[in-house]
Amino acid sequence: MVHACPNDCYLYKPIPSAIDPTTRVENTRTSCPIYGASRYRSDTQGTTCPVKVLRWFPLIPRLLLTYRCPSLADLMRWHHENRSDDGIMRTVGDSRAMQHVEATHSRMQDNPRALRIGIATDGFSPVGLSRKSYSIWPVMVIN
Numbered sequence: 001m002v003h004a005c006p007n008d009c010y011l012y013k014p015i016p017s018a019i020d021p022t023t024r025v026e027n028t029r030t031s032c033p034i035y036g037a038s039r040y041r042s043d044t045q046g047t048t049c050p051v052k053v054l055r056w057f058p059l060i061p062r063l064l065l066t067y068r069c070p071s072l073a074d075l076m077r078w079h080h081e082n083r084s085d086d087g088i089m090r091t092v093g094d095s096r097a098m099q100h101v102e103a104t105h106s107r108m109q110d111n112p113r114a115l116r117i118g119i120a121t122d123g124f125s126p127v128g129l130s131r132k133s134y135s136i137w138p139v140m141v142i143n
């Protein structure tokens with residue numbers, strides 16, 4: 001979980017320590033360095049809370065876990081080992097667009113373990129019909 005600027009221009013991620021730059025310390029900024037928007041607001045009880053929060057799951061460790069499981073590791077190579085050559089598009093990997101990407105980045109075509117990742121997002125209001133302008137924008141990463 002990372003606090004974010006309400007204008008989406010800054011993340012209050014930990015910053016390198018002034019004493020030891022190899023370590024990170026809490027980012028204590030209270031406003032955005034770009035437009036000056038406040039990091040915090042007071043709720044109805046007077047409690048200070050962040051204006052916007054980014055919740056995320058680290059992607060790389062999750063992808064590495066798929067290669068530790070033998071059955072999932074087999075599936076991660078499926079697009080390379082089951083490519084059709086009859087000119088009929090059955091998967092995204094058969095499309096001209098993906099073939100162009102692979103031709104442009106030959107390392108991707110040669111490596112059966114190269115990942116093809118799609119990203120999709122859409123916003124919704126978790127509180128339904130209320131007039132609050134609170135919304136959630138999940139970002140789905142699809143292998």
Ligand SMILES: [Zn+2]
Pocket residue numbers: 005006007008009010032033034035036037
């Ligand atoms: Zn900002």
